[in-house]
Amino acid sequence: MKITKKDIEKLIELRKGDTFLNHLWNVFSRDFRSKGEIGRDEIKVWRQNMWNTAFYPIFTFELNANNHLTNITDKLNPIGKSIVGLFLVGILYLILANFPTDFDFSENWLSILIILAFLLILITVFRKFYLFEKQNQLDEIFEKLEIKTEKKLFEKEWSLKNILIRLFTYPFCLFLIGINIFLLIPEGEFIFALSSFGFVGFYLITDLKMIFRKKTTGNKI
Secondary structure, eight states: OOHHHHHHHEEEEEEEOOOOOHHHHHHTTTTOOEEEEEEEEEEEEEETTTTTOOOOOOEEEETTTSSSSEEEEEEHHHHHHHHHHHHHHHHHEEEEETTTOOOOOSSHHHHHHHHHHHHHHHHHHHHHHHHHHHHHHHHHHHHTTOOOSSSHHHHHSSSHHHHHHHHHHHHHHHHHHIIIIIIIITTOOOOHHHHHHHHHHHHHHHHHHHHHHHHOOOOBB
């Protein structure tokens, strides 16, 4: 069954341009209607909800000369990209601003390694949250358009790249849990411990949900 341009247009409740200002207003207005921009050979669709707030995906539906759907791609909206960028820059600034001028990297390599690892897992958490929300919306879109795909998400989640990432992130999560139990909590640093537990818990729960989803996924039409 061919998916036509008219079929995709039905996904849009409110027509809006894919611009920075429109997405900024969308974040603050919290208008949960699906929005989109209709072009000659592509249609962009996005929808915010109470969970994704500023981190919702924009789906681009590519069309051929006969106005039939050929491919679906996605990207993070520009507000989400800006927030992630500013957040990471802010963390790096706070870290570097507190380094003394005579800081010896060779003597503090372990601290540097932990900071870099924390930043890496933080980026991974952002990525997991985005992928999880993207897949939820794709499931709904595929159901509405009656699109069937061939590749199971379970297989994709156990690709070589994802296995290598987990070989690093899971032990690091256990390391953070150990730091909380044996260092932060005994020292009375309950706020830091709670934040760290929340950070680790969010990553692990989201990652496990992605692994054991049974629905199919993919962009092949």
